[in-house]
Amino acid sequence: MGDLAARFRAAYGAPAGHLLLLVGAFTVAGWVALRLAAEPTSGRMLVWFVGAAIAHDFVLFPIYGLADRVLQRALGTHGVPASGPALLNHVRVPALASGLLFLVYLPGILRLGRPTYLAASGQDQRPFLARWLLITAALFLASAVGYVLRRWWAQRR
Amino acid sequence: MSAESSPPAGGSPVASGRVPPGRPAYGFPRRWWAFLAEHPPPGAATVNRRWRSPLRGPWLTAMFGVVLLVGLPLVFLTGLLDYLAYSPQFGQAFPRDVGWLRLPQFDWPTRPSWLFRLTQGLHVALGITLIPIVLAKLWSVLPKLFDWPPARSVAQVLERLSLLLLVGGILFEIATGLLDIQYAYLFGFDFYTAHYFGAWVFVAALVTHVALKLRRMRTGLRSRSLPEELITYRAATRPEPPDPDELVAARPGPPTMSRRGALTLVGGLSLLLAALTVGQHLEGPWRRTALLLPRGRQPGAGPTGFPVNRTAAAAGVRAADTGPGWRLALRAGGRTVAVDRAGLLAMAQHTVTLPIACVEGWSTVQTWTGVRLRDLAALVGADGIAAAHVRSLEKAGLFKQATLQANQVLDADSLLALQVNGVDLSLDHGYPARVIVPALPGVHCTKWVAEIEFRSRTGG
Incomplete structure (x- = not known):
């Protein structure tokens, strides 16, 4: 019995419990896929499901990774001094926050889905772009003030 | 390919105390997996060298993981409660026909009167608040996606496929949810059907993932002390010792941010999203704090100036x-x-x-x-x-x-x-x-x- 388990493990690459758990996840996903296959929009759902992972891994991540690299190169050694506050992070943090807000609240900022928005709320989406820009400006300003204060504090000591 | 994982050089006492299980061995057929490993596509080694962040490692991944392990089930359960609040027994919860995924039915109570306000509020607000943590968790494990060989056994192939269900599932739920609360139905399919069944696909993959990784998470959490990390400056930040999952960069660069900085950043982003969301439940001037969401604005003034759902x-x-x-x-x-x-x-x-x-x-x-x-x-x-x-x-x-x-x-x-x-x-x-x-x-x-x-x- 133990020999059989060991042989399974060597061939499969993990204990049988591993396979059992994965079969569980695939069963649920497969059952849902079969169930939704009859829906006329099932293809779109699949595209959005797989597309969400692809968009994150091969679009979003390379974009923010590259942006960070460019920023680091632009600031050079000034960006991350041996001691004292890092200018790099005082640019990174507001930029990341602004980017995140853009992603999360993108429909309002870009005024997507105007007719459904109007039907639901009786309003338009006009203020959101300006608000996002103002929040972004406020974040960078706060970060700049924070940087100046931290530098002043570091030099005083 | 290269040498099998050697014991972590100069590792922390905790890490060296136990023997890391090491990389998984090749499964059947051994020769094929070895062949795959020995023939990386051009650029694979370059990609591997370019992961420079000294912060990536089992401890950081486990920190994000444990927050999600608490938060995501709460989002899932409140989502199911919202479904039940629509009285599925009358066929008026959508999607109507859910087959084996039918929930136990009961009469939705009328007390406390804020019950639905709480369940839907938690579902949406907590879901939004967890977005930065989901993204941070994905960032912390992203090098694994470009690993070569992509698998060493059938077990690994299946596990990686299940990660597509996990990652695709959570991002699908986030995307459809965010579009729904902002009334932008860009996806062109029925939101209720997609969000309900998508949640089950994700949760099934999550249960599997947690069962497979729980021990790793616990080891990761115990490998460093949180209070100590919270007083460690950037200059004193060192990479975690090499781990069997190879989350730690092979050639980490100098730290540009401390672990405490990274945790504060991710937590701060979560708080920012929460602060810009909770206003959708508040009255008076506080409502306007939901600056970027539809219900931060009152459609009018006076006693009937509160939001509507349909004009x-x-x-x-x-x-x-x-x-x-x-x-x-x-x-x-x-x-x-x-x-x-x-x-x-x-x-x-x-x-x-x-x-x-x-x-x-x-x-x-x-x-x-x-x-x-x-x-x-x-x-x-x-x-x-x-x-x-x-x-x-x-x-x-x-x-x-x-x-x-x-x-x-x-x-x-x-x-x-x-x-x-x-x-x-x-x-x-x-x-x-x-x-x-x-x-x-x-x-x-x-x-x-x-x-x-x-x-x-x-x-x-």
């Missing part, structure tokens, strides 16, 4: 339909009683302060005045009430009608409201009459009511 224009309800010719038809056991608005105003009036909450993540508390639903049932001689079917003047739309459970009809605070905050309802808020029931989803508090049919336990 009269969108519902196709015209002022002419609601004029002096409007009658409310009450039906029970084959009898019909028609009442005009003056007749309703002549009945005993009750005033209640109740929240109205929408599954799209907003709510508001208002003071409603009108006739108790149970008084209307008595007027038409209905007894042994099992349910009440409410129809609106609306011609189309999923929510032109709703069925109420017996407890929702009989609750002393369940009203056919004629007024709100001391004035007549506005047309957008459902004039001449609308339903308001404690803890009932907003879309089931039917506006522009035309007919209420009381159904008894024996039939009808």
Whole structure:
């Protein structure tokens, strides 16, 4: 019995419990896929499901990774001094926050889905772009003030 | 390819205390997996060298993981409760037919009156708050996606496929949820169907993932001390010792941020999103703090200036339909009683302060005045009430009608409201009459009511 388990493990690459758990996840996903296959929009759902992972891994991540690299190169050694506050992070943090807000609240900022928005709320989406820009400006300003204060504090000591 | 994992050089006492299981060995057929490993595509080694962050490692990944392990099940459960609040027993929770994923059915309670406000509020607000943590968790393990060889056994192939369900699932739920609460149905499929079934696919993959990785997470959490990390500056930040999963970069660069900085950043981003979301539930000037969300804005001023979920224009309800010719038809056991608005105003009036909450993540508390639903049932001689079917003047739309459970009809605070905050309802808020029931989803508090049919336990 133990020999059989060991042989399974060597061939499969993990204990049988591993396979059992994965079969569980695939069963649920497969059952849902079969169930939704009859829906006329099932293809779109699949595209959005797989597309969400692809968009994150091969679009979003390379974009923010590259942006960070460019920023680091632009600031050079000034960006991350041996001691004292890092200018790099005082640019990174507001930029990341602004980017995140853009992603999360993108429909309002870009005024997507105007007719459904109007039907639901009786309003338009006009203020959101300006608000996002103002929040972004406020974040960078706060970060700049924070940087100046931290530098002043570091030099005083 | 290269040497098998050697014991971590100069590792922390905890890491060197136990023997890391090392990389998984090749499965069957060994030769094929080894061949794959020895023939990396051009650039694979370059990609591997370019992961420079000294922060990536099992401890950081486990920190994000443990937060999600607490938070995501809560989002899932509150989502299921929201589904149940729509009374699936009457076929009015969407998607209607869910086969084996049918939930245990019970009568959604009317107490506490803020119950639905809480479940939908938590679902949406917590879901949004966890987005930065999901993204941070994905960042922390992203190098694994570009690993070569991609697998060393069938077990690894299957596990990586299940990660597509996990990652695709959570991002799909986030994307569809965010688009829904902002009314941008770009995806072109039914939101309810997609969000409900997508959640189950994700949760099944999550259960599997947690079962497979729980031990790794615990080891990761124990490998460093959080209080110590919270006092470690950037300059003193060192990479974690090499780990069997190779989350730690092979050639880490100098730190540009401390671990405490990274945790503060991710937590701060979560707080920022929470702060910009919670206003959708607050009254007065605080509502405006939801600066980028639809319900941070009051559509008007005065007693009827609170948000609506559907305008009269969108519902196709015209002022002419609601004029002096409007009658409310009450039906029970084959009898019909028609009442005009003056007749309703002549009945005993009750005033209640109740929240109205929408599954799209907003709510508001208002003071409603009108006739108790149970008084209307008595007027038409209905007894042994099992349910009440409410129809609106609306011609189309999923929510032109709703069925109420017996407890929702009989609750002393369940009203056919004629007024709100001391004035007549506005047309957008459902004039001449609308339903308001404690803890009932907003879309089931039917506006522009035309007919209420009381159904008894024996039939009808």
